[in-house]
């Protein structure tokens with residue numbers, strides 16, 4: 028019997044790949060090893076668990092056992108892969124070796140925690156996986172006051188959701204506006220204004236100098252000298268791509284595990300997909316590039332060569348007080364904006380120096396224009 032296709036990880040990338048393979052091929056042996064429980068859940072739902080009063084188990088769509096049976100996979104939960112031997116084509120888990128025919132790394136990314144002084148540093152919570160939410164769930168539910176480090180997409184979504192569930196929330200970020208690398212400042216200011224009105228406190232242009240345990244909580248000392256007292260601190264300061272295994276195996280790395288348009292790493296029998304993969308110099312930690320990648324990788328694994336064609340994707344910002352959709356680049360490459368604002372919302376088109384449209388942002392009722400604008404952007 029030939030060795031199986033082996034997948035490491037059980038996030039959206041791994042499971043989307045398996046679902047795609049099984050649409051046409053019910054029989055090829057697939058083994059999967061994952062460090063976590065392997066239950067199938069939708070990670071973006073973590074952005075609104077507090078306002079919806081959902082527990083970690085509420086988010087599980089299919090248990091790992093059911094997934095293994097539904098999709099004919101030899102699934103090994105709680106099995107952290109320690110080593111890849113590219114010459115012998117095997118992986119090691121708890122000292123036991125398992126051979127592979129083709130290997131897929133879907134190891135994702137970990138939440139980045141900035142180095143901060145103080146004895147409450149180890150109390151920092153991250154919410155980048157179901158297991159992380161499960162671990163901190165009761166602490167977060169009981170907490171009345173929460174500090175969020177990072178006002179990017181995830182930090183902003185979490186802040187609004189926690190506020191809507193009745194918590195006091197303070198958001199700290201070194202940038203001058205929230206979601207600074209995605210939103211033009213004036214759009215970010217409108218969102219900030221709505222969030223402030225609902226009671227969220229923003230400490231922008233600030234870093235956290237120290238986190239210390241105090242009676243009844245944690246003191247959060249800011250670079251300005253201001254101190255906030257909270258019950259929990261969440262880090263939403265970005266991601267750190269999970270490249271340890273790939274590094275040990277000597278695969279080519281840059282910001283992530285470097286793959287070509289066939290999702291192939293520097294080893295022809297090893298592929299990478301999802302938050303851990305770097306395609307065309309970019310790591311794209313979103314569902315849509317994973318969906319497209321899964322279609323291509325399923326074909327390549329079945330011996331039908333195919334190449335990924337990436338189009339500009341739509342990003343939905345899950346901030347119900349001011350829902351936003353955006354695509355392309357409205358900040359770095361934009362040399363001018365065309366802005367249309369009224370009571371129904373905002374439409375911003377960004378143009379580069381050559382007067383080509385390079386991105387757009389639509390808010391509230393203007394979101395109905397997102398798809399036509401996306402089409403325009405992709406032409």
Ligand SMILES: Cc1cc2nc3c(=O)[nH]c(=O)nc-3n(C[C@H](O)[C@H](O)[C@H](O)COP(=O)(O)OP(=O)(O)OC[C@H]3O[C@@H](n4cnc5c(N)ncnc54)[C@H](O)[C@@H]3O)c2cc1C
Pocket residue numbers: 035036037038039040041060061062063070071072073074106107108109133134135136154155156181269272300301302303311312313314315343345
């Ligand atoms: C709060 C939140 C909201 C989001 N909202 C959106 C959104 O609205 N839209 C959107 O497009 N994207 C969103 N994202 C991003 C999106 O969810 C991710 O891009 C996607 O889920 C990543 O999937 P993945 O499979 O690549 O990685 P992961 O889900 O991180 O999976 C990695 C897997 O690898 C396993 N693993 C790692 N190392 C090993 C090892 N050595 N051995 C065995 N197993 C290992 C882990 O246990 C895990 O199962 C959001 C993310 C968060 C955190």
